Amino acid sequence: MPRSARLDIPGLLQHVIVRGVDHCDIFRDDADRRRFLQSFAKLLVQTDTECLAWSLMTNHFHLLLRPRKSHLAPFMRRLLTGYAIYFNLRHKRSGHLFQNRYKSMVCEEDAYLLELVRYIHLNPLRAGIVKDLDDLDNYDWSGHSAVMGKGTLAGQVTDEVLALFSKGKRESKRRYRLFVADGVALGKREDLGGGRRMATTLSEERGEASYDARIIGSGEFIDELRLRRELNAKFPLAMEIKDIVAKVCHHFGIDPEELRLKTRRAGIADARGVICYLAARQAGHNGVEVGRQVNLLRSGVSVAASRGEQMVNNDPALLAIMDK
Numbered sequence: 001m002p003r004s005a006r007l008d009i010p011g012l013l014q015h016v017i018v019r020g021v022d023h024c025d026i027f028r029d030d031a032d033r034r035r036f037l038q039s040f041a042k043l044l045v046q047t048d049t050e051c052l053a054w055s056l057m058t059n060h061f062h063l064l065l066r067p068r069k070s071h072l073a074p075f076m077r078r079l080l081t082g083y084a085i086y087f088n089l090r091h092k093r094s095g096h097l098f099q100n101r102y103k104s105m106v107c108e109e110d111a112y113l114l115e116l117v118r119y120i121h122l123n124p125l126r127a128g129i130v131k132d133l134d135d136l137d138n139y140d141w142s143g144h145s146a147v148m149g150k151g152t153l154a155g156q157v158t159d160e161v162l163a164l165f166s167k168g169k170r171e172s173k174r175r176y177r178l179f180v181a182d183g184v185a186l187g188k189r190e191d192l193g194g195g196r197r198m199a200t201t202l203s204e205e206r207g208e209a210s211y212d213a214r215i216i217g218s219g220e221f222i223d224e225l226r227l228r229r230e231l232n233a234k235f236p237l238a239m240e241i242k243d244i245v246a247k248v249c250h251h252f253g254i255d256p257e258e259l260r261l262k263t264r265r266a267g268i269a270d271a272r273g274v275i276c277y278l279a280a281r282q283a284g285h286n287g288v289e290v291g292r293q294v295n296l297l298r299s300g301v302s303v304a305a306s307r308g309e310q311m312v313n314n315d316p317a318l319l320a321i322m323d324k
Helices: 030-047 072-090 109-121 133-137 158-163 169-184 202-206 219-227 241-252 256-260 266-282 287-294 298-314 316-323
Strands: 013-019 049-056 060-067 103-107
Touching (some): 013 072, 013 109, 049 109, 060 072, 060 109, 072 298, 109 169, 133 169, 241 256, 266 316, 287 298
């Protein structure tokens, strides 16, 4: 079954979950966690992306983001690729660090903002990484400590969360902590982490599906998104294949038509590799469609993408091609 395109819409809240490939650890020690947060905070500020909650586990992490001006895809691409390069160099490993596609779910703010903040910040406690709420208050690797005033992360929006509980800072922190404490007894909320959510929608009357795994929200919210211009029928991926081809060819100084030639000339082979990696593995385009643009079969696209990935690992600046 083909994968659904992500709903990548600036201004909407998104719950992002990233897991290590084959459940491998992506944070081996505090040095890894510090390095990740440094890059994460820097990108939040650079891209005007707001973070309302986050938690770093051992083999995965959760983020609650609101991209204000740009799309989520380039933000995540820069964050994950940069960290993977660092991690592989530091730990003397090679290959993929993360699963090919991170999970992102558009969220209805009014109904789910606080529920998601609580759900994400309680992850370390539910997993037994910290023993109780007192430990969580001072735990460096969850956004809960920042909301409680025990730590800071540039780009994390703590005042907005606290303002939902009270105008006074001290009272808002007290009420927020009580809210989080109440969530401990609720157990794991599968519906907030990507589990199946059923919603009654106006669309059901028209015979349309009432469920969308990419959305956390009410039936009315789902219908509202369906009516938005960005979500018509087939939502466009972060960047079209033809645009990726054009940008990569410009970078390598070749004519896109040269990609259709049967040649192994270095410049063309390099361009094919980077195109296949960016289009298939980063943007999530179908391998067959990518192959049509570069004169390769699906199997050839996979081989070329692996070569392109190595090129990007050796020269991270190649990722910036998609942001130009």
